[in-house]
Amino acid sequence: MNIVIIYDSSTGTTAKAAEAMGKTFEDQGHTCRVQSVVQADLADVLEADLICVGSWVKGLFIIRQHPTEGTMQFIEQLGDLSGKNAVVFCTYKLAIGSTLRQMAKALEGKGAKVVGQFKYRGPEPNNKFPSFAASLT
Ligand SMILES: Cc1cc2nc3c(=O)[nH]c(=O)nc-3n(C[C@H](O)[C@H](O)[C@H](O)COP(=O)(O)O)c2cc1C
Numbered sequence: 001m002n003i004v005i006i007y008d009s010s011t012g013t014t015a016k017a018a019e020a021m022g023k024t025f026e027d028q029g030h031t032c033r034v035q036s037v038v039q040a041d042l043a044d045v046l047e048a049d050l051i052c053v054g055s056w057v058k059g060l061f062i063i064r065q066h067p068t069e070g071t072m073q074f075i076e077q078l079g080d081l082s083g084k085n086a087v088v089f090c091t092y093k094l095a096i097g098s099t100l101r102q103m104a105k106a107l108e109g110k111g112a113k114v115v116g117q118f119k120y121r122g123p124e125p126n127n128k129f130p131s132f133a134a135s136l137t
Pocket residue numbers: 008009010011012013014015056057058059060061062063064065066091092093094095096122
């Protein structure tokens with residue numbers, strides 16, 4: 001499968017999580033490109049079978065959490081994603097609130113089907129990500 005991972009990272013945590021996810025996908029035999037929201041090549045994104053979008057959680061820690069502006073702007077500029085699968089993920093410290101829901105809703109608004117949502121308290125893609133990656137065919 002051709003996979004692209006696009007992330008927004010301020011201090012490197014989400015970038016590290018994205019790279020580690022990419023390695024896990026490649027270990028499963030997939031092709032994966034990892035790019036930041038500023039480097040993202042839209043042609044690569046629209047060619048991918050699975051689009052993963054990651055943000056760090058921004059907010060007041062216990063309330064008003066949301067994805068970064070850069071993440072949402074990246075999703076906004078995408079064209080029609082009908083027929084494409086998507087994954088959303090975020091890194092955080094305390095609580096994510098509706099961060100993943102906001103990202104998923106924006107991607108669904110473009111026609112994508114969100115097949116996975118993951119949150120990591122740090123740079124390690126723990127949670128259910130490894131079994132998700134192993135289940136992709
Ligand atoms: C301005 C600011 C606001 C943040 N707000 C939240 C928050 O509301 N909830 C939370 O769990 N973490 C919050 N964090 C922590 C970051 O989401 C977390 O450290 C993240 O892993 C940073 O990712 P990065 O290293 O890729 O930038 C905040 C960090 C900053 C700098």
